Amino acid sequence: MRRTCLGATRYKLSPSLSQLRQYARAPTKLPIKPPPPPKRRYKLNGDSYSFIRGPEDAMLERSLSKSISPDLQVRCTEFDAQGNVRVNSGQFKKTELCTKHGLLPRDLRKVDTGVHTIIPSILVRSNSILVNLLHIRALVKADLVLVFDVYGSTDSHTQSVFMYDLEGRLQQGSKGMGGLPYEFRALESILISVVTSLGEEMKVLKNMVEVLLAELEQDIHRDKLQSLLVYNKRLNTFLRKATLIRDHLDEFLEEDKDISAMYLTEKLDGVERPEDQHDEAELLLESYLKQTDEIVQVVETLVSDIDNTEGFINLILDAHRNNLMLFELRVTIATLAVGSGTLVAGLYGMNLKNFLEESQYGFFGVTGAAFIFTVIVLGVFRRKLRVMQKLTLNSSKASQRAMRG
Template sequence: MDDVIYRDMANGWQESMLEKNQTSALKHRDFWNSAVKSRWQKPWQARQKKTAPLQPNDLPPLPRLLDDAGAASLGRIVKPTNELRMRCTEFDGEGKVTLVNGAFKKSELIAKCGLLPRDLRKIDSASLPHILVRPSAILIKILHISCLINHNRVLVFDAYGTTDSHTQSIFMYDLEGKLQLREGRSAGSLPYEFRALEAVLISVTSALEGEFEGVREPVVQVLRELEEDIDRNKLRHLLIYSKKLGTFEQKARLVRDAIDDLLEADDDLSDMYLTEKANGVTREEDDHTEVEMLLESYHKVCDEIVQASSNLVSNIRNTEEIVKAILDANRNSLMLLDLQFTILALGIGVGTFFAGLYGMNLKNFIEETDFGFPLVSISCGFFCMVAIVWGLRKLRKVQRLSMWGESGSLSPENHGRRGRGSWREVDPQGQLSGENRVDRTVRWKQDQRMNKMQEGSNEPL
């Protein structure tokens, strides 16, 4: 009995364990109902939340309309960015250097000096020369100099590549010396801003003169050498120097035009008196004699440089034209020599033609005669000379050049044609007593007109 009971209990326990294992296996097989699915789905849902698009409630609150931050960022909170800075050297009212290679924000310069954003762009870029006059400042961008002039301060901007240049350093010393001259030391002293402007113009004109001397010397030397001998290397050097000279002429012309444009603007000239404007002194629009005389003096210097460079460019152009004419003449001479040899070969070819005819092994009935060989030789030489003389005469006729063609307008070939004749064909007009050249020309035209009218009336109908 005990064995039977024990066996029944064991069978029941095995059946219950088997049912449990089957149910757990079914649960694990069902992925969507298992715990693995939930563990796999959690990070995916978190990733979806991170990449979900912004909702209207996710944006920060908008500032008020009159708030400075809202006006600057157009309704959005923007993080402050690094503003662009410009490095410059500052001179105070006494001409002392107060700051070397200092950094200024563009917004500060625009706000303090009353400038526009586009004004500072002209300093950054290598653009055309400019002299801009603003209510409280003068902005200058000419060649290697970029500076801002106030009534008591000068900012010299450090342009790229010109910080350590010799010209820039000379300008700094000259500017410091000009600014240290007090206004009341002499009767003819200039205000602070005009002394700074004069230092700028002196540096610009000195740079132009030095550059012109550096370009002029090699050009003049090459032109002198070309007068003695025309060489390929000299022509190549002349081409290189002419390009440099053309670039310099354009640069000097732009500087002169910038000063000329400022001289033509009377309102800008009157606004350049920054010291008087800072002291509350008003000035008429046409009362700008001092600054006008200052600008005109340096405008004349720039104009002289431009004229000298233009004359040198015209000399180069004239030399090139003369060289072209000489080369054309040499080429024509070579072509003429080639034609002469060709004509000579033609004459010899005519003689060899007859010699070839008599050189054939055919009976011509003069082989046995005594005068056959000299007769054929003399005939071949005669025809050779005729061909050569005829060719040379044609060549000489083609070689003759005339201003109005091969012959005058009164030649038989041009008879009946209307055209311009040579001046030798015009009959001289007699001069009356007390008659000048203009009156004689008018009388000659009237006589010619009357002669044409008479010839037209005498023609048969």
């Protein structure tokens, strides 16, 4: 309520109780709800279906967009015909690489650093060799080597050693490497780096597993069993990786056409080589195939040792569990026998008259009878327990014989 006078000051009074009630009854504005997700309609066999688009669809669309439209550039290190580094970690467009080196987009995808793959591959094309082995992805030609920078391995020790070794082998020339052409020197450097990396990782895993197995022979502890599980997973992962490389080299050696097409220098000079004349390349690949196979055999032996140790530990734990169960059964039998003896004492503890109350030898007779009854019950159940143990051993031996037969 407001009172106003002409030429006077205006005064505001506090609201009355009725006005406060009106304010309280006034409707409040609720927050605006977000619009529902849009519906999309799809047709399947002539029928129309509507689906609500959720957050999972948005994540799927983002991942698909990344896979459909990958990066158009790759980072490479280029070596020239004399083995010198022409470009160090330079940016190259994929389209220019395909056009310049006569490749298809699917060929370049095999060595694309943005695509994670564990499947090794050696692809032979008309004037180049594409290699994807472990941490190395390279394009080898008769007078050029392109090494693609794999994410996470640019600054690694293995990658640095490979770069220096490749540069040294290419600079030595054909005469300094026993007459090997340019492409075979590059390929041998790649295979050496791959086999060396596998061998070093195998040695580290072998030392750790052998130390752990030796400790488990002395003491079986929970932490050691957890470490054994971790090492077993690492060994299986490494075994899968090494087996893939060995199998790929073995399969590649069966392709005479691809092996004979690896002589890129002769192709550049216009010399045609028959498909059955590739002894030099075959010996090179077979040498590193044997080394890879040896690594696989060592790792398989380690995995077998771990499996045998796990089986032996399970046998020990089963034996301890059986001993605990037998001890519990013995305690139960002893409790039953003592309870049988106390049953006699309980019967005579009732407030009922009998002829033994006034007997001079009644106490000793009842006590002796209760003791004899306890010994009889204990002996009967212990004998049954022994019979059950013999049946268990005989049944296990019979089942083992049946499995062997």
